[in-house]
Amino acid sequence: MKIKIGFGILVFFALMALAGPLLIGADPAATSDDGLQGPSAEHWLGTTQTGQDILTQIVYGARISMGIGVLSAVIANLLAILVGLVGGYFGGAVDEVLSVLTNIFLVLPALPLIIVLAGYLPQRGVGSVAVVIAVTGWAWGARVLRAQTLSIRRRDFVQAARASGEGPLRIIFFEIMPVLLPVIATSFLATVVAAILAEAGLSFLGLADLSTVSWGSMLYFAQNGQALLIGAWWWFIPPGLCIALIGTGLALVNFGIDEIANPRLRTIKVKAPRKART
Secondary structure (H helix, E strand, O other): OHHHHHHHHHHHHHHHHHHHHHHHOOOOOOOOOOOOOOOOOOOOOOEOOOOOEHHHHHHHHHHHHHHHHHHHHHHHHHHHHHHHHHHHHHOHHHHHHHHHHHHHHHHOOHHHHHHHHHHOOOOOOHHHHHHHHHHOOOHHHHHHHHHHHHHHOOOHHHHHHHHOOOOHHHHHHHHHHHHHHHHHHHHHHHHHHHHHHHHHHHHHOOOOOOOOOOHHHHHHHHHHOOHHHHOOHHHHHHHHHHHHHHHHHHHHHHHHHHHHHOHHHOOOOOOOOOOOOO
């Protein structure tokens, strides 16, 4: 049930990001004379201070925010897989060096590091922001994958593959990694949530590319326009609600995967005993 609800939320936002801009066709940066208008038949979610349609910005912002989240998660999980599986399989000096590197990134405060790195970016495009977020978000996944690999490498099927003459890289990526796919999927979904929140935080602080419309940049301009003080709730609630909903959807799918991968987390339904007929 959790996976179905979460998957439904994700499909809705994915369709919004992919097909929404094609259906709306309007320019999210286009201004008008209808400044700070509440929700109406003409503007379903109201307008900003400069008359920009908020619904159009929400739809276009979904593509940027979700794109950064997915791209960051892909890069971060590739780093986590490489570091975690290689270190856990080889052990020894290789594992010690990679573990030290992982521990360094684990103890560093993520948000301040992201802010510092983003501040030195020559260009703050989608790709640059995604790389910065990924660089600061791979260590946790690498630590989990390393611990699992240390256990799996001693199992019989790995020993059999080693005895049959298979190379280390083939064993790592074709024997061990398929067993860890549920763990990798869980780490990927958690990283997507963290990346979307990090992008929103960077945009809210003015450290991302504010020329592109994202949910974070919408919150930035709403804060600059003092939307809360003037009562323009329709300016900041929709992007904030979208971030919360997509985070909820990813979390529900993540919990569902955990229950499937870990039998101890499954809920067992106990049927009530039938009453005996008299």
